[in-house]
Amino acid sequence: MKLSCMQDNLAKGLSIVSRAVASRSTLPVLGNVLLATEQGRLKLAATNLEMAVTCWIGAKVEEEGATTLPARVLGDFVNSLPPDRIEMELNVKTQTTHLKCARYDANIKGIDAQEFPIIPTLGDGKRIAIEPDALREMIEQTTFAAATDESRPVLTGVLVKFEKDKATLAAADGFRLSVRHTTLSEPVEQPISAIIPAKALQEVARVTGDQEDPIVIAVTENKSQVLFKLTNTEIVSQLIDGQFPDFTRIIPTSHQTRTTVTTSELQNAVKASSVFAREAMNTVRLQIAPANEMGGGKVTITATSAESGDNVGDIDATVDGEPVEIAFNARYLAEVLNILRAPQVALETASSASPGVFRLVGRDDFVHVIMPMHIGK
Amino acid sequence: MGHEWAIRALARSVATDRVAHAYLFTGPHGIGKTTLARKLAQAWQCAGDNRPCGACPPCQKIARDRHPDVQIIEGVPPRYDFDKDPPPPPRANDWERRALRIRQIRDLERGLARAPFEGRWKIVILRRFEESEEEAANAFLKTLEEPPRHTRLILTARDASLLLPTIASRCQVFALRPLAPAQIERALIEKYNAAPEHARLLARLSAGRLGWAVRAHENRARLDARNRYLDELNVALSEGRAERLLRAESLAKKSDDLPELLETWLGWWRDVLLIQNGDGSRTTNVDREDALRDQAHRFTTEQAQTTLQAVRATARYLTQNVNARLALEVLLLNLPGK
Incomplete structure (x- = not known):
């Protein structure tokens, strides 16, 4: 050579x-x-x-x-x-x-x-083309919710599904679930579903920075590998063997309260509270109050630590429905707010013991579910 | 080489594709368990027609332990730190204590969740499974009973009774038997270019373990050690009490060598007994026949037998944490004298 x-x-x-x-x-x-x-x-x-x-x-x-x-x-x-x-x-x-x-x-x-091991190449497998920016955003909005501990290998992966002209990515770790859809420019003939390790997808997102042409995704015949083909780079990943949990059943179908807030305001309030939440199992409480004669609707975010003290933060909100108090892990809240890329976020809740659902206002292509923490009275 | 019956049974299963998900090969160290496991892995991954062909890239990679989908797992030394230490070196001798830890089983399970990289199967060879810690063995049960698709498991162990019954019952067991000395002798001469006299001795010493014989042939250190041990014994036999006590002290310092030393001595007294009972053709230490005959005359059958039992008891004491020096002193003082 x-x-x-x-x-x-x-x-x-x-x-x-x-x-x-x-x-x-x-x-x-x-x-x-x-x-x-x-x-x-x-x-x-x-x-x-x-x-x-x-x-x-x-x-x-x-x-x-x-x-x-x-x-x-x-x-x-x-x-x-x-x-x-x-x-x-x-x-x-x-x-x-x-x-x-x-x-x-x-x-x-x-x-x-x-x-050196033989690296598989793009065979005759089914190919799907997808815009790099859309793929990167989907990856960023789901992979963070995948499990990092390996006790259940399936959950360290992201479920990737292509059906007709719809692509879906879903990741869950037992405490939260993130689902993102997008529309494909060309429909696929046969539905494809595979569990791709979150690490591999993060790598794909990392190298798509200056990619302009669509990325070609191919799943090999025996369904053991997936390939992402970029202009000058190819990433092949082993698929994870197993059955991904049916995530549609985890998403609550109804809610009592729908609260819409400005993403950055909630982000700041959670950040402030997480200072105290650190010592209290990362618990932050959200007290959601609808508008009444005293003033407009608001969300009060609090955290209490026995050692270092407590804090209260108020943000304005549009609240539809009953008042509710619910507690979440501060880290989970911070992580989902971080990747939304939308000025407004809606939180749907049923009670303090049922999961909270985060959606984007005016869009139905993203759903994030977080299990609440127990509120001791 | 050897184990024809096991090879025939396995070849049939490969040809008809009726394969168990887990195999257990048992037999003494160096008898060929891992060699057979590698052969079986080659047969499963082989790209040629006459599986295993031994010539195709997968076969060659497996032979050199370089196949990405054939993993050989063995215990690690005590106090091994998985995150800091480099991969442990191959074990120095058969007596080195190692343990298969639960962390290795967890890592393995993570790897098995992925599909094979370039082969047909993901094959794992777990060597010396009798060394697994109990929690590691228990953690492995689930995988062993229902391995992920694409997975084939091969366990090796000294004896099935040393494993948890729940492990052994989940595997198809092949108990490998020792080869005939003549077979080993021929193999050493034909395949490893050993001198006939040398091959004869090694074949006898190996106790039917071809792997042991080949390693001893390639690495003279083993044979040298064995000669040293026998010299120690023969000198001790002509010594008085004070000298024997000193000898016991110096031997006890090299505690790592003691199991091998005692095993060599055990073989020696077995030979003495055999000659005394007129069965001189089956002795192991064929290179020292004169000394054997001499001692067979000098000592009574009873003396030889008591000594044999004392050697065996000492070996057992040492595994039970008895002070090595005391145990050796007792043994040496009780050796028959002039």
Whole structure:
């Protein structure tokens, strides 16, 4: 293998694939990045066997070939190089790659590319095209609700469903549920449903930054892998085996009170209360009062800590229905308010013991359900 | 090599695709349990026609333990920190104490929730399952009974009775038997280029464990250690009490070697007894026949038998936390003398 490429391209490519490098694995080759020439370009790939990221960068190929190099060593070295042309040459016998850039030289020891796992490619699976901005927003509005503890593997994933012209992402961790829909420009022939690890989706969202063309999503025939194809990058993820809980049954169908508030006001009030809630199992209380002769409707947000004190915050609200008091985990509230990207949010509640439902005003493509905390009197 | 009956049964199951979800291979260390497990994994993942072909990329990756979908899990040393320590090195000898911890089972279950990466199956080989901590074994029950689709499990253990009955009953058990010494001798000469005399000795010493014989052939340290142990014994036999006490003290310092030392001595006294009873053709320590014959004459059958039992008792005491030096002093003082 002999080629040359630009330092900034290589550094950028390495930063994209490096997230999939497995640092602590029984297979040493998983700590390496695959470098291979492919149709006049340089292919970079890394995998931790749950997810694989492949990225192509422009290069001048003089001699075809492939090798794998330790991700940390290569990444750190390339990042410290000046923005100039890098020349690379592999000595097949010693599996050592010589790098030359401006007045810097390095020899990096690697592992034979044969050892690297075979990364699946876009087969004949069904393909769906989706706009990058829409996909990124859907991912941001759901993945945060996925479970991080692995006791129920299914919940560490996000359910992704395509049916006719509707795409749905849903994530839940047992305490909250986030569902987001969108409309596809082209309807799919057959419904597809898969559980994709939340980490892989977050990675997809991260690399879609400067993507302009639609992203192609493909699920492989035996339904074990999903592939996201961007212009110069591909992300393959293993699907999670199992049955995702029927989330439609978790969303309450009726409510007693509907409260509409300004997102940023509620966000600030929750932030203030969470200072005290930290020591009280993160509990913040919302007292919702409809308009009466004393004044307009309002929501009072309070938190009490036995040690550090308490606080009260008032915000204006449009309240439809009965007054209610309900408590939530401050972190869950903060996280959902953070990703709404809408000036107004509506909270639907039935009682202090039933789940609270967050919706966007005037839109029905987003639902977030949070289980309430117990209010001791 | 060897275990033809097990291989035949497994080959049939591979050919007809009637496969159990979990297998348990039992037998002494070095008899070929993991080797057989690897072969079975190759047969399941093989891309060739004559499974396992041994030549296709999956087969080769499995042979070198480099296949992403074939995982070999073994216990970790005591006080191993999963988040800080580097992956533990291969164990130094058969007596090293390790434990399969619950954390490893949890990590494994997480991995199994994902579909295989490049193979047909996700295969896990859990070596020496008798070393699993009880909570790890219990945590594993659910997975063992209903593994996720795409999953095949192979357990190995010294003996099925050392496992929780709930584990053994969830697996299809293959109890591997020791090979005949002649078979091992032939294998060493034909496949590993061993000198005939050397091969004969190793085959006898291996007690039917081909893996042991091959490792001893490739690494002289084992045979050297065995020679040292026998020298210690033979010198001790001609010594007086004071010298034996000193010897016991110096031996007790290398407590890691003691199980192997005692096992070597056990084999020696077995040979002495065999010769005394006129069955000299089945002795193990064939390279030291003169010394064996000499001792068979010098000591009575009774003396040899008592010593054999004393060696065995000492080995048992050591596993029960008896002071190693005291135990060895008693053993050495009770050895027959001049």
